[in-house]
Amino acid sequence: MMNLQGLWTEAREQSSTEMRDEIVHRLYERSRKLCAAGVKYPEKKDVRTERIDAILTSPVLGFPIMLLMLGAVFYITIAGANIPSSLLADFFGSLEGPLENLFVYLHIPDWIYGILVAGLYRGTTWVISVMLPPMAIFFPVFALLENYGYLPRVAFNLDRIFKSAGAHGKQSLTMAMGFGCNAAAVLSTRIIESPRERMLAILTNNFVPCNGRWGTLILLSSLFMASHFTGGFKSLITTLVIIGLVMFGIVITFLVSWILSKTALKGVPTHYTLELPPYRRPKIFDTVIRSSLTKSWAVLMRAVKVAAPAAILTWIAGNIYIGDASVLQHVAQFLDPFGRLLGLDGYILMAFILGLPANEIVLPILLMGYLSTGSLTEAGSMAELKNILSEHGWTWLTALNMMLFSLLHYPCGTTLINIYKETKSKKWTFMAFLIPTVIAVIVPLMTTFAAKAFGWV
Amino acid sequence: MNNAYRIALAGNPNTGKSTLFNALTGLRQHTGNWAGKTVSVAQGSLQHKGNHYDLIDLPGTYSLFSNSADETVARNYIVFEKPDITLVVLDATSMERNLNLALQVLEMTKNVIICINLIDAAEKQGIKINEHLLTRQLGVPVIKVSARNKLGFPKLLDTIDRIITRAIECNPVPTIYDEEIEEKISRLEPKVKELWKDGPSSRWVSLRLLDGDEDLMREMEKRMGREENDESSRVMD
Amino acid sequence: MRESKMTLADAEKGDVIKISSLGLDGVMRRRLLDLGFVPGALVEAVRKSPLGDPMAFKVSQAVIALRKEESSKIEGELFNDE
Ligand SMILES: Nc1nc2c(ncn2[C@@H]2O[C@H](COP(=O)(O)OP(=O)(O)O)[C@@H](O)[C@H]2O)c(=O)[nH]1
Numbered sequence: 013m014m015n016l017q018g019l020w021t022e023a024r025e026q027s028s029t030e031m032r033d034e035i036v037h038r039l040y041e042r043s044r045k046l047c048a049a050g051v052k053y054p055e056k057k058d059v060r061t062e063r064i065d066a067i068l069t070s071p072v073l074g075f076p077i078m079l080l081m082l083g084a085v086f087y088i089t090i091a092g093a094n095i096p097s098s099l100l101a102d103f104f105g106s107l108e109g110p111l112e113n114l115f116v117y118l119h120i121p122d123w124i125y126g127i128l129v130a131g132l133y134r135g136t137t138w139v140i141s142v143m144l145p146p147m148a149i150f151f152p153v154f155a156l157l158e159n160y161g162y163l164p165r166v167a168f169n170l171d172r173i174f175k176s177a178g179a180h181g182k183q184s185l186t187m188a189m190g191f192g193c194n195a196a197a198v199l200s201t202r203i204i205e206s207p208r209e210r211m212l213a214i215l216t217n218n219f220v221p222c223n224g225r226w227g228t229l230i231l232l233s234s235l236f237m238a239s240h241f242t243g244g245f246k247s248l249i250t251t252l253v254i255i256g257l258v259m260f261g262i263v264i265t266f267l268v269s270w271i272l273s274k275t276a277l278k279g280v281p282t283h284y285t286l287e288l289p290p291y292r293r294p295k296i297f298d299t300v301i302r303s304s305l306t307k308s309w310a311v312l313m314r315a316v317k318v319a320a321p322a323a324i325l326t327w328i329a330g331n332i333y334i335g336d337a338s339v340l341q342h343v344a345q346f347l348d349p350f351g352r353l354l355g356l357d358g359y360i361l362m363a364f365i366l367g368l369p370a371n372e373i374v375l376p377i378l379l380m381g382y383l384s385t386g387s388l389t390e391a392g393s394m395a396e397l398k399n400i401l402s403e404h405g406w407t408w409l410t411a412l413n414m415m416l417f418s419l420l421h422y423p424c425g426t427t428l429i430n431i432y433k434e435t436k437s438k439k440w441t442f443m444a445f446l447i448p449t450v451i452a453v454i455v456p457l458m459t460t461f462a463a464k465a466f467g468w469v
Numbered sequence: 470m471n472n473a474y475r476i477a478l479a480g481n482p483n484t485g486k487s488t489l490f491n492a493l494t495g496l497r498q499h500t501g502n503w504a505g506k507t508v509s510v511a512q513g514s515l516q517h518k519g520n521h522y523d524l525i526d527l528p529g530t531y532s533l534f535s536n537s538a539d540e541t542v543a544r545n546y547i548v549f550e551k552p553d554i555t556l557v558v559l560d561a562t563s564m565e566r567n568l569n570l571a572l573q574v575l576e577m578t579k580n581v582i583i584c585i586n587l588i589d590a591a592e593k594q595g596i597k598i599n600e601h602l603l604t605r606q607l608g609v610p611v612i613k614v615s616a617r618n619k620l621g622f623p624k625l626l627d628t629i630d631r632i633i634t635r636a637i638e639c640n641p642v643p644t645i646y647d648e649e650i651e652e653k654i655s656r657l658e659p660k661v662k663e664l665w666k667d668g669p670s671s672r673w674v675s676l677r678l679l680d681g682d683e684d685l686m687r688e689m690e691k692r693m694g695r696e697e698n699d700e701s702s703r704v705m706d
Numbered sequence: 707m708r709e710s711k712m713t714l715a716d717a718e719k720g721d722v723i724k725i726s727s728l729g730l731d732g733v734m735r736r737r738l739l740d741l742g743f744v745p746g747a748l749v750e751a752v753r754k755s756p757l758g759d760p761m762a763f764k765v766s767q768a769v770i771a772l773r774k775e776e777s778s779k780i781e782g783e784l785f786n787d788e
């Protein structure tokens with residue numbers, strides 16, 4: 013009996029390019045005939061999409077509009093999340109008193125109170141109040157833009173730049189997905205046809221800050237960069253800082269793509285086709301509900317699931333003493349010299365290490381770390397937060413460095429797992445960890461050095 | 470309880486497959502107006518006239534000749550997982566290119582429903598589609614719907630039911646190629662059938678052999694899981 | 707009047723070109739065929755990206771953007787009279 017190889021070879025010999033074209037051609041011919049018989053087109057062409065494209069992809073306005081859209085999405089998110097965030101924080105904070113009373117009333121031992129309230133409750137509610145509002149606003153706003161059809165236009169406008177970095181134009185689509193979640197974005201790189209360019213997209217996706225990092229970025233920039241402003245103006249400054257940061261991430265993306273495509277992933281940009289679908293008005297209500305409720309909820313649940321054990325662990329580590337310092341303090345002290353080099357400190361580095369499973373929990377862990385040592389024991393409102401940080405020697409430079417480290421550092425655990433699943437390569441998964449980490453160390457090192465050399469702090 | 474029937478949603482990117490999937494199953498698969506929004510398989514269920522159905526939302530694909538990883542996911546499902554019904558979702562405003570994929574699916578499997586979506590958008594543009602004529606010329610049911618506005622669903626569900634209960638039969642009208650190709654197909658076809666009896670349609674596999682679809686052959690080889698495993702790397706050069 | 711034999715890369719906005727041949731092989735040839743860039747098809751140049759490349763073409767009722775590398779290998783004849 014003949015095997016597949018045999019058949020393959022036999023067919024190969026009988027086939028030719030013309031024959032292959034003929035097969036496709038015949039199908040198209042039939043499609044065309046079917047359409048001619050069964051579909052009636054109007055005299056007049058629909059020019060709506062063309063008109064909109066003339067603006068959104070125009071040589072003059074294309075790029076400014078793109079920047080404006082990005083800014084608008086961030087501004088709406090930041091300004092909108094502001095109040096709900098502090099309301100949530102206040103609300104959860106105000107429940108701590110009654111909770112404590114309840115624990116006292118029930119004669120529950122202190123250490124259980126510590127684990128459950130100071131650890132679990134505080135950690136998870138922090139994740140919720142810092143992360144949920146921006147997510148619940150960002151996801152629907154972005155989904156509307158996405159369903160309307162704007163994303164392919166971004167890929168169309170930016171393709172030339174990606175090409176000169178040796179990357180694929182569709183990488184901008186996967187980067188856009190990264191704003192939501194890097195782990196999902198790694199899956200979305202499947203749309204990139206060539207393995208080399210797909211790898212570039214995977215390795216650099218992390219330089220787009222995902223929703224899990226937004227809370228941290230927004231909070232730090234509004235506390236330390238926009239602190240002299242109030243109201244809408246404060247949100248505006250915060251937005252500008254975030255946009256600057258995002259732009260920096262994009263520059264790093266291009267740089268890393270360019271270097272990789274000249275070295276480890278050498279090769280010429282391969283072919284590319286991109287469809288620009290007609291603009292379609294999304295069903296606004298459905299889209300908003302679907303993305304804000306289900307998506308935010310799903311992402312949040314994942315974060316809380318990770319936050320809960322991490323919070324308990326942090327609390328325990330902060331309350332088990334070896335000698336005269338807690339385990340947490342020992343670790344922080346050990347990391348401290350290195351942290352100082354980067355303009356950070358030992359607690360911050362520890363928070364990032366413990367935050368590997370999910371970026372959402374980095375800031376809560378950091379605060380718990382600080383709280384377990386500082387004189388303050390409660391972190392109710394946002395205003396108190398700055399006190400806690402300042403008390404631990406924070407300046408705007410610390411905030412900037414933490415933001416940079418957050419933007420540039422290794423992908424979260426879920427993303428790394430997805431990278432391994434998609435690439436099936438331990439080596440590349442490790443590279444996806446190593447490249448950002450090295451950059452995340454170098455950049456704050458440089459800013460700290462520069463700030464000190466110029467006497468800025 | 471009887472097992473659920475599987476219905477796969479195939480089609481070009483951006484034809485509203487995920488929207489239709491959501492509307493029919495009540496699930497919340499994310500949609501987006503760009504090619505590549507869905508990159509993996511999602512499953513949801515649906516009940517109609519006492520039958521259980523599993524709906525499978527697939528990534529969009531321009532043809533059964535896959536070019537990227539997401540298209541491979543779709544192709545593999547349509548070709549190898551053999552859904553009970555393949556629902557090909559077309560964009561009413563761009564029928565020509567969309568029909569191209571539909572014709573390919575019709576070459577491959579029998580139980581196909583052609584679902585012309587976005588009919589609201591087409592009508593707004595003044596495009597008129599004669600689905601009865603298309604039904605006759607294709608040999609399978611052609612149904613107009615608007616997934617977004619939930620129009621045309623009763624007819625769609627009814628047709629699904631009637632195919633499952635064998636009240637109607639799909640008889641896809643094959644695309645006929647020129648004599649030379651047809652002759653080669655007829656020579657390859659029996660050998661394909663002999664090689665893999667329960668495999669995908671032998672006419673279609675023969676065409677793909679002539680097409681030189683290496684990726685598909687690799688996949689077939691893997692799935693046949695036969696003795697030639699160790700030689701598999703040699704096939705393709 | 708411009709010379710009528712040309713590649714898609716030479717097209718200007720608004721030009722309609724009847725494809726005569728594809729100078730590409732392998733996967734890309736196949737992908738272009740699948741998208742409707744088949745010999746005999748009419749293709750309209752719709753617009754250029756702000757940076758000049760890629761260019762968007764209307765082909766079988768859809769708009770597809772191609773880079774110069776590929777569009778310069780698709781040959782055809784100018785179909786519109788200017
Ligand atoms: N006007 C209209 N738009 C639709 C319809 N179905 C889907 N859409 C829109 O078409 C776009 C693509 O939909 P999606 O379900 O993601 O397509 P998929 O790629 O095939 O899964 C989205 O912007 C939808 O809102 C419809 O019946 N009418």
Ligand SMILES: [Mg+2]
Nearest residue numbers: 486487506507
């Ligand atoms: Mg989809």
